[in-house]
Amino acid sequence: MAEVTLHNVTKRFGTHVALDNVSMTVPDGSFVVLLGPTGAGKTTTLRLISGLERPDSGEILIDGRPTQGLTPAERNVAMVFQQYSLYPHLTVRENLEFPLKSPLLKTPKDEIDRKVKAIADILQIGHKLDNKATALSGGEMQRVSIGRALVRNPQIYLMDEPLSSLDAKLRADLRIELKNIQANLGATLLYVTHDQVEAMTMATHVGVLHHGRLVQFGSPREVYEQPVSIYAAARLGQPRINILPADVFPGAPPRAVSMGLRPEHIRQGQGEDSLVNRVERLGDQTRLHLSFRGLSLVTVTEPHTALRDGDIVRIEPSNPLYFDADGLRLA
Known part of the structure; x- marks a missing residue:
């Protein structure tokens, strides 16, 4: 795993500033959650780290190595999207095997079998390995999507609201599973959500984004108890402050306007x-x-x-x- 650092990163889409001079360090082995409403810059941050987008200015380093000019494959990151990104004509086993068969990884067959079985057992989909992806429920498809990232050994896992489309019980179950997996693997994980419960229960660090700017970065308890602004205070806590x-x-x-x-x-x-x-x-x-x-x-x-x-x-x-x-x- 690796530390990921953003130095003064800015990204524009036309006249819209999606990310505005953001500096942030995702520590090695941490579970960092980015919080903010739609349009705050959360997904853009993931896409910049993964190499799907390029910053207009600033620098991104993975394990101390500048990423400028590196393709997504060369950055060795694994990304999980909000919507299931599976190959429908393949079985669960084949979907899980797919990233391990990359020419870049050159994973031996016995190692592929071992990793697929281990991750399938963790995600409780071992009995579905020979099913086609189209025969799965929504929750099972998202488990496979997460599993396809977990079978690899990337420098960082990037997850874009992977639980948002699941029902409440499955979301709660997978929240616990993901945190356990991350802790057991010692994985570096950057996770995007608007769900403050996910942030409070899973994160080692929380980054609060507002209109593309990082307004606060710290532990969930620090952001909850010592928010830097009304906006940051409202990101965590149920019921709201x-x-x-x-x-x-x-x-x-003196000077206090709001309590x-x-x-x-x-x-x-x-x-x-x-x-x-x-x-x-x-x-x-x-x-x-x-x-x-x-x-x-x-x-x-x-x-x-x-x-x-x-x-x-x-x-x-x-x-x-x-x-x-x-x-x-x-x-």
Whole structure:
């Protein structure tokens, strides 16, 4: 595996700036997740690293080696796309074998058989090896697509929202599998998603992209607890962070325009009266949707709370975050 570094990388498509002077290091053996909405520059970053696109300026290094002039094959990367990229006329076994039969890899037959069996067992598709790709369910096809990347030993795995088209249970199962596989292989993995649960549960590092710029890079906990801006704060956390006027509670510092309160940072039982609009019971927790001074808030409470719609609770902030007029975090 290898460290991947971007130095001041910019990419334009016509007048649109897809990536704007981005510098970032994907450490060797890390699981890095890029977060951001559609158009933030996530997929463009993967395509630049893979060699499917070329930067207009800046430099990309893989294992300390500049990639300028290298073809995608010469970069030794493996990419998994959002949509299944399988050969429909081939069996599962043949799809998994395909990258290992590349003239560049020259993998011996017994080694191909060993790797295919090992990855098929990990992804729980061993019983499907002789099935045609067209005979698989959507979840099985995506497992094969992921497996085709995993059978190789690339310098970095690039994954572009590979779980987004799967149902919730399979997505949760594969999320755990992927993290286990990455940890066991010691693989370097760069993963694109808009799903903050995937980022919080799988990533060693999170990169937050906004209009092609990297606004924050750090551990999931660091981005969650110490966001650099309202935008970064809103990328992680479910329910989302509550953003309120800074003066809605006393104690705001100078220059503060907005206050951010995570749902778990609204203390109940003291403070000021708030109306319970809705009680949302989720089993392991209960969410309270509140009205406070004409503002809507969401907080969490214990699962078996006796609170009901229309009740009054007293609330006050705990560990609030403050932001200036530009939405940037104040110390």
